[in-house]
Structure formats: C-alpha cells, structure tokens
Amino acid sequence: MSKRFDVWASKPSAVTLVANGEHIPMVRGDGHWWSAPDAPLSGDVDYGYLLDGVDTPVPNPRSRRQPDGVHGLSQTFDPGAHQWQDAAWVSPGMNGGVIYEMHIGTFTPAGTLDSAIAKLDYLVELGVDFVELLPVNAFNGTHNWGYDGVLWFAVQETYGGPAAYQRFVDAAHQRGIGVIQDVVHNHLGPSGNYLTQFAPYLTEGMSNTWGDSLNLDGPFSDEVRDYVTDNILMWFRDFHVDGLRLDAVHALHDERAVHILEEFAAATDLCSSELGKPLFLIAESDLNNPRLISSRSRGGYGLAGQWSDDFHHAVHVNLTGETAGYYSDFDSVGALAKVFTDGFFHNGTYSSFRERHHGRAIDASVISAHQLVVCTQNHDQIGNRAAGDRLSATLGYEQLAQAAVLNLAGPFTPMLFMGEEYGATTPWPFFTSHPEPELGKATAEGRLREFERMGWDPDTVPNPQDPATFASAKLDWAETEVAAHARLLGVYRALIQLRRDEPDLRDPDFGAVSVDFSEDQRWLILRRGALAVVVNLSDVEREVSVEAVTVLLSTVPGEALLPGSVRLPAHGAVVASTLPKVTF
Template identity: 45%
Template sequence: MWAPLATEVRIAVVDGDEFELLAEPGRDGWFQGPVDLPHGSDYWVRIDGTSFPDPLARWLPNGVHEAARFWDHATTVWTDQAWRGRSLRDAGCIYELHVGTFTEHGTLDAALERLDWLVDLGVTHIELMPLAAFDGERGWGYDGVALNAVQHSYGGPDALCRFVDACHGRGLAVLLDVVHNHLGPSGNYWDAFGPLSTEKHRTPWGGAINLDDVGSDDVRAILIDTTLGWLRDFHLDGLRMDAVHELVDDRALTYLEELGEAVRLEAARLDRIIEVTAESDRNDARTVTSVDDGGLGLTAQWDDDIHHALHWLITGEEVGYYGDFATAQAVSYALERGFLHDGTWSSFRGRSHGRPVDFSLVGPWRFIISVQTHDQVGNRATGERLSHLVDLDTQAAAATILLTLPYTPMLFMGQEWGAETPWQFFTDFADPELGRLVTEGRRSEFDSHGWAAQDVPDPQSEGTFRRSVLQWSQAESHGGSQLADWYRTLLRLRRDNPGLASAVAQADGAGEIRTAAGLRVAITTNEAGQPESIMLTRD
C-alpha cells in the first residue's frame, strides 16, 4: 500500500483482527505485509490510528465513505475463454451507455437484458461511462474517487463481470471510460495516504493529478496498475481516457505513452485485442499516430470538430463554438480533413488551433465522430437531445451522414430511436453544502449565457435524474421503430462495405462529400423549409 504520509499502516477487519503493514525495503512510502482477508470480508485502512476506506478497494458496497469489502476476482466464473476481442478498425461502431439511466432499474444486470437490442442494432462496442465509485446513488461518473471500485448502485464488481461475459457471448466488445485527470470532491481520502495531486499545475477541478512532480513515479504506477486491473480482471476490451488534454505532464516520457505501452504489453500477454481511445480537444493526430512515427500510439480519439460541423448542418445553431462551423464549406472541410481547426483560426478560443491530419500515417477510422454524446447533450442548460431540436426525418438524415463517413461512428444511448428523454446533469452528494455549491455553480454558469436560474435543472434533485432515464417504450412507437430500422440498415451497410473504414472523404468545395469507397453525401441547405427536389447524378 502506498502511504508516504503515514508512519503506521494497519488493515482492520470489521469485527476481526488487525494486521500491521511494514515499510517496504527500498521503496519509500510503500507498506506491505500478509493479511488474512477472505472474499467478502469488510475492512478499514488505519493510517496512524485513523480509519479510512481503502482508496484502491474493488468493492465499496455501502458507499465511498464506508468500509471496503475484499473482492477476490478469482471467484468469478467466466464463459468467454474463446473471446479475443474485436477492433474498431473492422467497421466498428461505439454505443455510449450510462448504466444508471440506460434502464429503469439503473444497474448492470438490467442493462444486460437489453444487449440483444444492441446486437440487432449492429453496434460493435459498448462504451460504459465511468464506473469508478462516487459519492451517492446517482451521477454521471466523472466524480469518481475509488479508482478500482465498481459503483455500488450499479451492482458492484460481480455485476460488471456478468455484463462483460454476456457481451462477449454476443460478440460485443466493452470499453470503459476512465478518469485520470481528477478525482471527485466527496469521498476522496487520498490526502491521508499520499500526494496523488499537485499544485504545480491547475485544472478546471483544482490541482492536477501528479504526473510529473515529486513522487509522480508512484502515482503513475498506481494509475497504470488500476488500469491493467480493469482490463485483466474484468476482461474489458479497452478504455476511453477522459479529457487527456487535462493530463498536465512535463516529463519527457509522457504518462499517456507509458500507459499505452503498458496496455500493449498486457494485450500481448493476454492474447487479446485491447484498444485505448481518448477524448482530446487538441485537434492533434499525434495522439493516435504510432510511436514509431512520433506519436503517442493510442488507438483512436474523439473528434468534436465533426460533431460541431454536423450539429450546425442538422440544427442551424450558430451560438458559441458552432459559429465557426456555420457554412457548408466549413462542414465539407471538416469532414474531408478530419478537423476544421487544423492550424486555422478558432474564434471561440481567440487563437489558432490544431494541426493538419496526415492520413498517410493515420486512418480515418482512428477518429471517433458523433452527432450526440453525453457531453454535447448534457452540457446544454436543459439537456436537449436532437429529438428536441429537429424532426424525425432530419434525425434520419443525420444518421445517414454519420454512418456513411469513413470515420468511426459513436451513438449516444437512445439516439437510435430518437429518445425524447433529456440528458441532464445530476449529482447526489451527501454533504448539503457541497450539493448547494454544485447547484449554484451550475445555474451561475448558464446565467452568464442568458438562462434564468429557475430554468436550469437542480443537479441534486432526484427528479433531474429521473427525467434522464431512457423510456424504452418510445423505441416501440411508430416513429421510434422507423428510425431504429434506418439505423440498422445503415449499420448493415457499414458492415457489408468494409472499405468505408479505410476510405478518405473528399470535398468539392461546394458542400458535396465523396468517399473512396464510392459513397457520396451531398450537403445542401433548405432555408425556406419547404419540400425541395435535389438532382442526383451517377458520376
């Protein structure tokens, strides 16, 4: 156990014995020793006489402020021995899923019951939003504090094993969204153990995770070890690294390079395909360029520029960052080149941004594109989906563009049937003062953009969470079933035309996109809002 701030470390079994850990020779700050902890035993970590939850526990059944429960992964019975994974390169399509709002019950076991829908839809990868334990019963997951523990309200570690095993049995790969750029504000007991964060750098959440300051070797080792544990013990097929642009790191060998290499070695050892994707707003293809070619060597990265371009095209919204994308030429440029801002002026940043993409070094499939994500929907004041902004036909048109481009598409849960439930920002912090600050901060943020405070949902209200839960009956409606059928048709087209993943989009400068696989997308605008005929040619 890493506890450089401690002089004495003990493991105290609830209603049982205590075991002292001794300083590990040659490793400053580390303690070790034999501990008799049968599977299912509850325990505390005692640091200099004070009891804390284990910040690296696999199971916190009563929440992040209570005793940990020892979970032995060897007790799990798996049936996926023949599974070797699947690559995004092979006509991959990601389905972003938040466990708590995917079903009425909000658990992994309940989500398992909907897997056949996803198989029939034609997606290949499920991307689970963060599972690391956080304070309360409900939340997006980005306030996790226990890096190893599966959120108790989702069902804990055994439920995750059942879910992944069932996915593999149906040919679905499972990616996990992991957050290494900050820890949540409630239930974070690391300060009693050691300096996991540093004030050397600042992030939107405060001090940065310590990736380059004194003691950062140990912090990196902990983060990488927890990551490999998710992949190894839960049989996960890859990761989505949250906001890697906030991993502030001045060391020559960056944390992302070190993590990527560790994952590649683990994948080889396990003889499985394991892929690492990243959310990055740098517009820098070096994130997914091979290490041999001077990049970080990750598998794929989110591409918000294409989201913004398609959002303007679909909705006509020009507020904020959408303004840079508000011409057919800008849309064509982004779809052809991967980024609109590839060294060009970004008005909402007030500076030039990004680098050009060299598609001779990176395939288009390495860029993950979308028309809806948890971020882009949930960070609107009232969490409107596309279904609240445009009609069903326009949503179908958006799906057509999204799924015929040579990039890797990602769907946000419920998008395929035009879900009418909003996706709003919700929390469940136990501390009333923290809850009040979160609510006031959220409303103040949108007040500066012209929203009345009373119109912004209270994150701490259970009603805000309940409004965000998918209503699966909508998928059975006439319009919902029609749209879902169209998504199935388009995903079958991708599967039957594998050349799409290796194609390159080409723009003619007037709003038309062609791909090397022979598909064309013509971008036109109809400002009158009346039916209009468009001439299509064979060439």
C-alpha cells in the same frame, strides 16, 4: 506473508490495518509500502486503515469493493472467482465499428449492470459493435454521471459492484458485442477522496477545471503513475474489457520526457500481446493534436484513437442553426465538408471561441480516419446544454435521419448516444446526488455559471440535486414501439447494416474521401469509392449533380435519380451507388 492489504503511504508515520474489526499493526518497507504480516490470508474481509492513530479507518486507495460507500470500509474481491464464458469472443479491435455510449444508471429503469444485460439483444439487433459505458468507478451518493469517482479500482455498488460488471462484459461478449470503459484519471471527485492522507497523489497548487491535478511529474510521481497504469491494466485483465476511453486527457499535466499517455499505450500494447487479443485506448481531447494517435516510432503517444468534437459541431450547426459559443466557427456547409476530408476543422486555424489559433493538420498518410471517434450526440454535448435537451427536442424525423446518415456513412468511427437511434424524447441533464448539502448547493450554482458564455437561459437549468432530474434522464423504452420512433430506428438499423455490407463505407483511408457542396443551395455530396452520400440540408427540394444509378438507402420518400443528378426533397438524404448492382 500476505500482500492482500499492502498499501503505499509515504505521509503517515504509523499505519494500522483494521480487518474484520481486528487491529493489526503494519510494517513500513521499501518505497513506503506498508504490509501486515499477521493479516488474514483468505476469505472475504472488510477492512480499512488507521493513519497516524486517527480513530476512523479510511478505504484502500486500490479498493476493489465499497459495499457501504466511498466513506466506508473496503472489502476484498477475488476477480478470478468468475467463470468466464467468453472464450469464443474475438474482438475486432478499433476498426471503425459502431460504438453505443450508455450510462448504466439511466439505460434501464432499474439502472444496474444486470438489468442492462437484458437489453443487449436489442443492441445486437441494432447492429452495434461496441458498448461504451460511462464511468462506473465508486462515487459518493446513489447516482451521478460517473465523473466524480474517487476510488478508481472499485465498481459502484448501486450498479451491482464488480461481480455484476464481470457478468455484464461476459454477456456482451457472448452476444458478439465488445466493451469499452470510460475511465477518469485527470481528477477526483469532491467527496470521499482520501488519497492525499496516504501520499502525494495530487499536486498542490496545480489544478484543472474539475479539481487538483494528479501528481504525474513531481516527487513520488513514479508510484502515482504505476497506480493509474495498474488501473488501466485491471480493466483488461480482471474484467475482460476490450478498450478504454480516457477522459479529458488534455487535463493530464505531465512534463516528463515520456508522457503518461505514451506509458499507457505501451502498457496496453504489452498487455494485448500477453493476453493474445486486441486492446485499445481512445482519448477524449479537444487539442486537435494528431500526436496523440501517431505511432510511438514517429514520436507520437501511440493511442489507437481520439474523439473529434469538430465533427459534432459541424453537423450540429448545419442541422440546428445554433451558432452561440464554440459553435460559431462551424456556421457553413464548408465547415462540414472540411471535417470529412481533413478530420479536424481547426487544424491550425483561428478559433474565435478560444481567441487564438488551434489544432494541427493530420498526416493522412500515417493516420486512419477510423482513429477519430465522432458523433452527432453524446453525454457531454447533450448533458452540458442548459436543459439537457437532445436533438429530438428541436428537430423532426427528416433531420434526425440526416444526422444518422452523416455519422454512419462517414469515414470515421461512429458513436451513438443511448436512445439517439429511436429519437428518444427523454432529456439527459446533468444530475448528482451529493449527500453533503453544501456540496450540492455549490454544484448547482456552478452549473449556472458554466452556461453564461453559451447564452443559455439559467431558468431552464434543472437542479442537478433534485431526484426528479435524474429520473427524467431514464430512457423510455416504450417509445421504440411508437411509429415515428420506430421509423427512425429502422433507418439506424439499415445504415449500420449498410456499413457492414459496403466495403467503401468501411474504408479508413482519408485519400478515398472527397466532398462537393454548395453553400448557397445547402447540399453536400460525400464520395466514398463507388458510393455517393447526398444530403440536402435546405428546406426546399434540390437537384444535385451526381452520377448515381442505384439508391441503396433513402431517408425520406420522393427522391429521384435523373440523368447526371439526384433530386432530393427538403432535408432528404440518400446513399447511392455510382455502379450498377451486380447479382449472381
């Protein structure tokens, strides 16, 4: 009996498989799983399901291909057909390596996985360890950020589909670059979601910011949990992905004794053992809760890492001076210093934006600094600004270089957003391509409401449905050849190389980090073993007391090593050694 088309469907009383135009009755089995004994055993098949006699077939919830979009028929895909060439690839695991976040649709002019392969050599020269792809699962329309996906097992066809995804991962691995995939399990997009016609995948009356919540703890939730866990394992087994970034895990409502995140981590660890290579999960969370990355033996969920937005906020405020909304608590050099030493700024402190206390302190004896992924820019922090403006829209070279130093010379796992490394001037606004006019209108109006609390001018918000908004987000690679951009690119390349060359910059121990700073004079010294990272955040020259004998990297000319101090120009930064350089 073929299991190619088995489907879980507890709601309908009758299910018919439509395969290559042929109607094949299905039989209900144990656990509300339906099978089709007379279904095709091999070959490519376009198929769907008729539920309770409805005339229009709907896709498979576990569809591997949607060549005609999320409302069309599913198509079979054999993940074993690809001849992998990445046997020599050895993943370093999550060890503080540099992550490069990219959106396939705007990374290249063509916006496909195959065209992105052509830019991998550039990333090799930059020195990144991993690329992190924004969600690629199937969504309605031709382009969006990826967080409106509805078929989690299918790769978006406008990107090239699943075969192209395998080619991309294979090509990355052959060049020594790992792949992290951003996945969304906290909600489904508004168009093309047929899951509720099959079974109670979602919880009625339970919703989060983006829509109905996944049914993780109600009746029939065992199958739903298997559904999302199998999706995680698919990326590892069928696509050779090294790690997953789990979107907004704070929106996963689960009151069962074993949280779904703990199940994810256990399944990932088991898969890692079976495949004989490191695999890891990184949570996006604004909870500042170290339980996510604490080991399961200590009562934690056992995830490898989590994002720390506090680092971004502290750097952003100290470089830009913006203090609206959630930035208000970070208006001090001391906030940046605390993030470096404690990991979180809000670790049980009062959050004025939330109007309550927030977070919990990290136990540095059991949690590594590498378990926190940090950035100075990312898709959310740029795209959720009114105009989608990058730091390059308001800051010059000196402060952009400072941002690079704070990120790449820090103790955490640094992440870059595509184009950041050369100061890309192209914006990255929120964009959609909903075919339904009413949905497009509602999306545009919703974006305007979201910006009210941040105090941004609604007149500067581009229409997400306008194709020009999407086009504006595509990187202009010609900028890398312009002197001003090439200068910043050189800083990023040098910093990444320095991170590889200097063991102190790779030390994940919070205990090996110390910070001195002056609130009045606006300078900061980050000490990492025998290295001192000195940053002048003010707009005048400063002399900073620090023993340094060798400058390893300087972002602006004019620095001077003096007895017991370093003189830095305005907005300058240096990485210096307190020990003389030893050569043999």
